[in-house]
Amino acid sequence: MSRATIVFRRITVWTVLKWALALIVAAIAIFPIWWMINVVFALPGEPVSLNPRLWPSSLSAGIEKIRMIFMETEYLRAYGISVVYALLTIAGVLLIGSLAAFEFSLFDFPGRRLLFGIVMLSLMVPTAVTIIPTYLLTSRLGWLNTMQGLVVPGLASAFGLFMLVQFMRAIPKDMIEAARLDGANHLQIYWHVALPLCRNALVTLAILTFMQTWGNYMWPLVISTRPEMYTVGQVVGLFNSPLSHHTVDTVMTANLLAAVPPLLFFLIFQRKIVEGIAMSGTKG
Amino acid sequence: MAFLEISSLSKFFGNLCILDDIDLSIERGEFVVFVGPSGCGKSTLLRIISGLEEITSGTITIEGEVMNDIEPAKRGTAMVFQSYALYPHMTIFQNVSFGLRMARKPRDFIAERVRQVSSILQLDKLLDRRPAQLSGGQKQRVAIGRAIVREPRVFLFDEPLSNLDAELRVQMRAELMELHRRLGTTMIYVTHDQVEAMTLADKMVVMNGGRIQQAGAPLALYDDPDNRFVAGFVGSPRMNFLPARLAAAESQGVRLEGIGGFGTATLPLPGLAAAPGPVEIGVRPEHLHLLSDGADEEGLVLEGEVTLVEELGAESFVHMDLADGTHVTVRAGRGAARPAGRIRVRPDLSRALLFGSDGQRLRAGDGRKV
Ligand SMILES: Nc1ncnc2c1ncn2[C@@H]1O[C@H](COP(=O)(O)OP(=O)(O)OP(=O)(O)O)[C@@H](O)[C@H]1O
Numbered sequence: 001m002s003r004a005t006i007v008f009r010r011i012t013v014w015t016v017l018k019w020a021l022a023l024i025v026a027a028i029a030i031f032p033i034w035w036m037i038n039v040v041f042a043l044p045g046e047p048v049s050l051n052p053r054l055w056p057s058s059l060s061a062g063i064e065k066i067r068m069i070f071m072e073t074e075y076l077r078a079y080g081i082s083v084v085y086a087l088l089t090i091a092g093v094l095l096i097g098s099l100a101a102f103e104f105s106l107f108d109f110p111g112r113r114l115l116f117g118i119v120m121l122s123l124m125v126p127t128a129v130t131i132i133p134t135y136l137l138t139s140r141l142g143w144l145n146t147m148q149g150l151v152v153p154g155l156a157s158a159f160g161l162f163m164l165v166q167f168m169r170a171i172p173k174d175m176i177e178a179a180r181l182d183g184a185n186h187l188q189i190y191w192h193v194a195l196p197l198c199r200n201a202l203v204t205l206a207i208l209t210f211m212q213t214w215g216n217y218m219w220p221l222v223i224s225t226r227p228e229m230y231t232v233g234q235v236v237g238l239f240n241s242p243l244s245h246h247t248v249d250t251v252m253t254a255n256l257l258a259a260v261p262p263l264l265f266f267l268i269f270q271r272k273i274v275e276g277i278a279m280s281g282t283k284g
Numbered sequence: 285m286a287f288l289e290i291s292s293l294s295k296f297f298g299n300l301c302i303l304d305d306i307d308l309s310i311e312r313g314e315f316v317v318f319v320g321p322s323g324c325g326k327s328t329l330l331r332i333i334s335g336l337e338e339i340t341s342g343t344i345t346i347e348g349e350v351m352n353d354i355e356p357a358k359r360g361t362a363m364v365f366q367s368y369a370l371y372p373h374m375t376i377f378q379n380v381s382f383g384l385r386m387a388r389k390p391r392d393f394i395a396e397r398v399r400q401v402s403s404i405l406q407l408d409k410l411l412d413r414r415p416a417q418l419s420g421g422q423k424q425r426v427a428i429g430r431a432i433v434r435e436p437r438v439f440l441f442d443e444p445l446s447n448l449d450a451e452l453r454v455q456m457r458a459e460l461m462e463l464h465r466r467l468g469t470t471m472i473y474v475t476h477d478q479v480e481a482m483t484l485a486d487k488m489v490v491m492n493g494g495r496i497q498q499a500g501a502p503l504a505l506y507d508d509p510d511n512r513f514v515a516g517f518v519g520s521p522r523m524n525f526l527p528a529r530l531a532a533a534e535s536q537g538v539r540l541e542g543i544g545g546f547g548t549a550t551l552p553l554p555g556l557a558a559a560p561g562p563v564e565i566g567v568r569p570e571h572l573h574l575l576s577d578g579a580d581e582e583g584l585v586l587e588g589e590v591t592l593v594e595e596l597g598a599e600s601f602v603h604m605d606l607a608d609g610t611h612v613t614v615r616a617g618r619g620a621a622r623p624a625g626r627i628r629v630r631p632d633l634s635r636a637l638l639f640g641s642d643g644q645r646l647r648a649g650d651g652r653k654v
């Protein structure tokens with residue numbers, strides 16, 4: 001029997017339906033991005049019609065728009081700020097989250113449950129509630145329009161802590177004790193045993209943090225009022241604003257550029273994200 | 285002072301007493317085995333020696349140095365866990381060398397030590413693998429390798445073989461004995477398998493309810509237990525206990541009545557001063573002899589109904605119930621006929637042990653009261 005027939009045989013109505021559904025969902029998800037690409041890679045004169053064109057019409061026009069945005073607006077600096085903002089936040093969230101999770105999940109200390117409960121409680125408080133006190137605190141510290149003002153309030157991630165605690169709880173106590181007997185001190189146990197064992201969780205958390213930080217609009221909007229400290233989100237917001245003098249296709253270019261990093265990130269780490277969520281990290 | 289000395293050690297978890305007034309001395313190079321039923325505190329005692337668990341009161345010294353407040357890694361002890369506790373993200377080489385790397389030993393030294401250890405334990409070909417790629421026995425060897433590589437003064441094993449299948453267990457047991465012979469290092473080994481304990485131990489420490497019941501050479505414990513618990517715990521099948529009544533203690537021995545419901549006998553325990561009262565006679569299965577029909581019935585003979593016969597080839601065990609319901613196991617040779625129905629057995633009273641109602645052994649010359 002040939003391979004083709006085997007494959008053919010397995011195709012049932014159910015498979016067809018599943019595929020159809022998956023394709024429809026994918027099309028709906030991809031279409032706005034594709035449309036954005038079409039608008040960007042088209043001659044400036046072409047009207048942005050509501051009946052969408054299905055293909056890009058001019059590569060060079062698109063590249064020219066991108067060049068214009070990078071060279072003639074504040075976009076590039078904002079890009080830099082967003083990247084630094086995201087990377088610092090990721091580094092901080094991973095470091096603080098994993099250190100805290102290490103203590104919470106593997107060691108006992110007075111008030112452990114209470115403290116953990118309080119941190120978890122903060123998961124249930126919406127940002128809208130905390131943003132004003134956080135703003136006031138940050139401004140008292142004189143951190144308005146600074147990188148630390150942007151980054152520091154986002155470092156304590158209750159969600160990250162929760163996720164890492166779940167992973168680290170799965171590490172057997174014996175292993176920690178074996179490391180202690182092997183002469184590893186507290187930090188060495190953290191670094192050589194606990195951290196590598198939740199690598200998948202760390203990668204996942206890094207990605208989620210990136211997505212969240214890159215897309216964060218509200219906090220930068222409050223904290224960075226000076227154009228020099230604008231993030232990509234804010235700059236794109238300027239492009240989008242009613243008073244903007246940019247044409248629709250330029251605005252679309254700005255939007256597309258802002259969407260590229262998270263897209264790339266997701267495409268590269270897609271498997272890791274799913275794996276990290278599915279596995280508990282210490283099997284074997 | 286002994287190599288390792290534990291004195292008046294107690295351990296509480298909260299207000300729960302887990303170890304109660306433990307005294308124990310261990311000589312250099314001794315193979316010591318802690319045995320006892322589940323939950324009796326064996327692991328806790330081992331972990332206290334390793335330093336993983338704090339002491340509530342009492343002291344531990346190794347080579348005369350008090351260990352109470354010394355960090356685990358600095359005690360010169362190494363532990364092998366029942367779960368192996370290998371680091372899954374490291375290769376076998378990295379696992380074995382972890383302790384040395386933490387101690388910042390030079391690379392060449394580490395490589396050389398790991399090479400030596402892996403040749404002792406036949407790990408040479410596995411060094412690049414990860415724990416998940418090893419069999420149970422191999423993982424166990426890596427765990428032992430990780431302990432050996434640090435050249436500890438004392439090895440601590442917590443039920444290291446209990447995750448292995450029966451055959452592998454016997455093989456690893458032999459390997460452990462060989463390792464002990466080769467290294468000559470003091471080893472403390474926890475198990476609740478008394479066969480393992482008997483075969484491995486120079487000194488066997490029987491524990492129950494957080495107390496040491498008796499410590500000594502395995503055969504000494506087998507032949508001369510201090511109390512009913514030790515007598516019952518050591519040996520398989522276990523010792524038979526026949527309820528009886530102590531009628532009178534005379535100078536040549538004690539007169540017993542109501543043995544197994546009806547028998548009377550005099551146990552040769554000269555000088556035992558004990559008041560009349562309920563006692564128990566302990567007789568091992570091999571000290572009960574089947575009587576053929578029509579044999580002479582002089583002395584104590586027990587009669588009962590056969591409930592089960594276990595044929596093991598070279599020997600067989602006959603289980604029977606006496607008239608008063610006491611369950612008795614008899615070790616029999618490989619007889620022509622399989623015992624069935626009512627049978628009679630004669631205990632070898634010269635090997636029988638006597639236990640008071642409090643479970644303590646009553647010995648010849650004992651002045652204590654029952
Ligand atoms: N961290 C702890 N907190 C409270 N109680 C504990 C703790 N560790 C052990 N125990 C209790 O101490 C007692 C002795 O435990 P231990 O582990 O020493 O027993 P064990 O003799 O090793 O038993 P096993 O043969 O089942 O391993 C048990 O009753 C156990 O419940």
Ligand SMILES: [Mg+2]
Binds near residue numbers: 326327442
């Ligand atoms: Mg135990």
